[in-house]
Amino acid sequence: MTLDEILNAPSPASQWVLESDCQASGLTPEIVKEAMRSRIAEMRDSVERGLASAAPSITGMVGWNAKGLWDAPDMLQAPLLKRVQAYAMAVNEENARMGRIVAAPTAGSAGTIPGALLGVADHLKISDDDLVMPMVLAAGVGKAISKQMFISGAAGGCQAEIGSSAAMAAAAVTELLGGSSRACVHAAAMALMNTIGLVCDPVGGYVEVPCVSRNAFFAVHAVSSAQLALSNLESFIPPDEVISAMAQVGRMMPLELRETAEGGLAQTPTGLAVTARMESK
Amino acid sequence: MIGPVMIGPSSSHTAGACRIGQVARQLLGQTPAHAEIGLHASFAKTGKGHGTHQAIVAGLLGYAPDDARLPQSFEQAASAELSFNFETVDLGDVHPNSARLTVSGSGQSVTVIGSSTGGGVIEIIRVDGFKVGFSGGAFTLLTRYSDAVGVIAKVAGLLAADQVNIAALTCDRDKRGGAALLCIELDQTLGEAAQHFLLSWPEMDWVRMVQPVMDAGIVAPVLLGTTA
Numbered sequence: 001m002t003l004d005e006i007l008n009a010p011s012p013a014s015q016w017v018l019e020s021d022c023q024a025s026g027l028t029p030e031i032v033k034e035a036m037r038s039r040i041a042e043m044r045d046s047v048e049r050g051l052a053s054a055a056p057s058i059t060g061m062v063g064w065n066a067k068g069l070w071d072a073p074d075m076l077q078a079p080l081l082k083r084v085q086a087y088a089m090a091v092n093e094e095n096a097r098m099g100r101i102v103a104a105p106t107a108g109s110a111g112t113i114p115g116a117l118l119g120v121a122d123h124l125k126i127s128d129d130d131l132v133m134p135m136v137l138a139a140g141v142g143k144a145i146s147k148q149m150f151i152s153g154a155a156g157g158c159q160a161e162i163g164s165s166a167a168m169a170a171a172a173v174t175e176l177l178g179g180s181s182r183a184c185v186h187a188a189a190m191a192l193m194n195t196i197g198l199v200c201d202p203v204g205g206y207v208e209v210p211c212v213s214r215n216a217f218f219a220v221h222a223v224s225s226a227q228l229a230l231s232n233l234e235s236f237i238p239p240d241e242v243i244s245a246m247a248q249v250g251r252m253m254p255l256e257l258r259e260t261a262e263g264g265l266a267q268t269p270t271g272l273a274v275t276a277r278m279e280s281k
Numbered sequence: 282m283i284g285p286v287m288i289g290p291s292s293s294h295t296a297g298a299c300r301i302g303q304v305a306r307q308l309l310g311q312t313p314a315h316a317e318i319g320l321h322a323s324f325a326k327t328g329k330g331h332g333t334h335q336a337i338v339a340g341l342l343g344y345a346p347d348d349a350r351l352p353q354s355f356e357q358a359a360s361a362e363l364s365f366n367f368e369t370v371d372l373g374d375v376h377p378n379s380a381r382l383t384v385s386g387s388g389q390s391v392t393v394i395g396s397s398t399g400g401g402v403i404e405i406i407r408v409d410g411f412k413v414g415f416s417g418g419a420f421t422l423l424t425r426y427s428d429a430v431g432v433i434a435k436v437a438g439l440l441a442a443d444q445v446n447i448a449a450l451t452c453d454r455d456k457r458g459g460a461a462l463l464c465i466e467l468d469q470t471l472g473e474a475a476q477h478f479l480l481s482w483p484e485m486d487w488v489r490m491v492q493p494v495m496d497a498g499i500v501a502p503v504l505l506g507t508t509a
Contacts, residue, residue, distance in 0.1 A: 026468070035284075042286050058290070058330070095289030098332060098352045103292035105282050105400040110292075113283070135283055142282035142400075152293045152399030154323040154377045160399075168282070205327030207290040258377075260326050278330070 003144045003185050003239035006137075013171070013181035014133040017140030036135045039102050040128050043091070043114040046101045050090025057096035059204060059278055062212045066090035069216075080123045081220065088115025088219035092212040105142045105151050108207045109165035113138055115219030116169035116226075120176065134172035141171045141188050148240070149247040153200035153259040156250030162218045163195035163246060169222035174229050187229030189239035191222055196246050199257035201264025203271040204278050210265060285401045287346040293378050294324065294331030297397025299351065302340020303494040304405055304417050305382040305393045310489060312361055313384035316341055319370030322377035324397075334367055337380060341365070345494075346401065375406065403495065411453040411462035418495040419448055419466040424479060425487035428454045428461040432484055436463060439479060445469045 001020060009016030018029050025032075054064040066089035074082050088111035095101045095110055104113045117138070121131055142151070145164050150156050167188035174187040195218070203209040235242060256263035265271050287296040306312065318337055320328050328334060332352065339354035342361055350357055358365065372379050376396035383392040394407035405415050408423060415421045422440075426432055433452065440447060446468040454461035471490055480488045 039283050039286065098289050100286065100347060100349070101289055102284055102286050103296060103401055104284070106292040107287060107289050107295065108291060110289075139282035146282070146400070150399050152378065152397075154293065155399065202327070202330075205330035207331065259323055261330075262326075 001140060001144045001147065003141070003188065003243065006140055006144060007182050007185040007239060009181045011180045012133060012137070012175055013184050014137035014140070014175060016181070018133070018136050021140065021143075032136065033132050036132050036139075037128075040131050040135060042100070042102045043104075044118060044128065046094045046099065047087045047090045047114055047118060049099060050094040051086060053093070053097075055097060057093065057206075057208050058098065059206050059208060059274060061203065061206070061208045061274065062096050063093055065212055066093050080119065080223070083123055084115045084119035084219045084223055085216035087119045088112055088215040089212050091115070092207075092215045096206070096208045096212060104138070105146070105164050105168065106153075106161045108153060108211050109161040109215065109218075111212075111215030112162065112165035112219045112222060113169045113172065115215060116222040117172050117176065119219065120173050120223060126176065131176065134176045137175050137184060138168035138172040141185070142168045145192070145243055148243045149250065155258065156247065157198060157253045157258050158200040158214070159195045159198040159246055160250055161200070162198065162214055163192050166191040166195060166218040166222045166225070169219065170225035170229070173223060173226035177226065177230055179226070179230050183229040183232070185239050186234040187225045189235035189237070189242045190228055190233070191225040192246055193235055193237060193242045194221065196249050199253065199264055200259040201257055201266045202259065202261055203266050204274040205259075205261040205266070282400065285346050287401065288349065288351040291331040292401040293397045293399050294328060294333045295336045295351075296346035296401035297378065297403050298324070298328075298333045298336040298380065299340040299344065299346045300401065300403045300417055300494045301380055301382065301393070301395035301397065301405070302337040303343065303345070304395060304403070304491055305384050305391065306341050306343055307491045308391045308393060308408065308423065308489050309384045309386060309389060311386055312343065313341055313363055314386035315384070316363065316365040317383040318365055318367050319372070319381040320367060321370055321372040321375065321379040321381070324378050324380050325369040337382070338363070338365060341382075341384065376404075401495070408462060408464070412451065413453070413462065413464040414451050415449070415464055415466055416495055417491065418493055419468070420470040420493060421491040422465045422467060422471055423489045423491065424463045424485055426461055426463065427484045427486075428458050429484055432461075433463060435482070436465070436479065439475060440465070440467070440471065443471060443475050445471050
């Protein structure tokens with residue numbers, strides 16, 4: 001499955017993704033949709049747990065961000081923005097507490113899709129049943145990306161993880177709001193091209209800082225991409241070429257910036273202090 | 282891609298690590314009494330912060346990546362009388378998220394090298410030193426046998442007679458006429474009777490059927506019972 005194939009599929013793109021995946025796996029569309037429905041319910045559950053809890057993570061670096069934002073007054077009067085950010089961080093704070101979440105496509109990037117897709121759906125009062133097919137499309141976009149590129153931070157840097165989740169979320173939100181197959185794929189491509197180069201420098205090696213806030217930022221990034229694509233803006237570089245470019249940058253990225261905690265934020269004095277404190281535990 | 286449903290914090294370092302453990306357990310055929318666990322590169326470097334150690338032990342206990350007991354797997358291992366030891370290893374030019382597990386029990390032992398390539402996806406690349414390449418997304422039959430003309434054809438014939446379709450096949454041997462390992466990914470599982478029959482052949486000395494520990498297609502199929 002390539003982004004070009006999805007782009008050229010009849011709209012809605014998710015239908016083609018579903019049919020071609022079922023052909024490959026031998027599963028029926030009903031089974032895949034049912035599995036997707038249960039994934040959405042799991043995502044919602046993790047959002048709710050995360051918004052309600054201020055319990056600290058493994059290291060104590062995060063744990064109260066989602067609830068803190070959710071309970072705070074909306075100074076910008078931008079309820080969609082706040083909802084998307086809070087949902088995304090809720091999932092990643094649950095993840096950082098070793099709670100139960102849905103990897104999408106990875107655990108470190110698990111908040112992006114629930115943040116963007118559930119956030120937009122709740123804002124517009126769209127039911128979870130209507131999210132099943134957009135979620136199928138998100139999975140198809142992720143599959144297309146993973147065919148050309150490793151999606152782990154260790155192999156490709158943060159761009160590979162959060163770039164993938166943002167691209168998947170962007171396509172899903174675009175389809176949810178009636179975007180064509182072409183618009184969905186261009187939303188994904190724009191999300192990806194604007195994530196190229198992002199390094200993976202987790203403090204202490206933990207999936208906490210910057211991962212939790214990063215999911216808030218890239219859930220918004222996905223919604224921005226959908227906004228542009230729904231207005232018929234497109235990526236100048238063809239979508240599959242964008243993936244190749246990101247894969248190339250990933251290969252050029254030094255090992256220190258690929259989840260090893262040997263560069264960037266992880267090597268700041270404060271970052272090193274966290275590493276030392278956790279090692280002495 | 283959407284999934285697995287898992288205990289955090291990392292799909293590669295937690296869920297994938299757990300699945301490598303699940304495969305090793307199945308290759309041994311029981312809960313190990315002891316496990317020597319070697320962590321390579323990123324697994325060694327950042328494993329501690331990602332619960333990699335607990336996840337591998339959870340997999341050895343037969344827990345799936347979404348099992349709520351995963352964070353407490355060390356305590357669970359003590360009551361299951363599973364002892365283990367971790368070390369840092371250099372496995373050479375393999376994926377940075379890789380581990381070597383030597384598991385033993387009831388006089389048997391098996392060594393598995395597996396890589397966690399992202400999103401909870403794994404690839405098992407070595408079994409007892411033999412090259413293999415399977416993902417744990419399908420039913421996987423592994424047999425160790427003496428290299429001879431026609432063994433693979435006989436195995437394929439048995440599978441065909443049982444209406445079991447071959448998806449992918451690899452084999453490796455230490456030398457001509459020496460020990461060999463055949464690894465076959467299947468669309469259906471092979472029944473216990475057929476497995477016993479396989480093992481009764483004089484050239485066969487070991488047969489294992491690994492049940493899927495991973496998603497097929499874009500989501501984990503409820504069909505295969507792998508809810509994670």
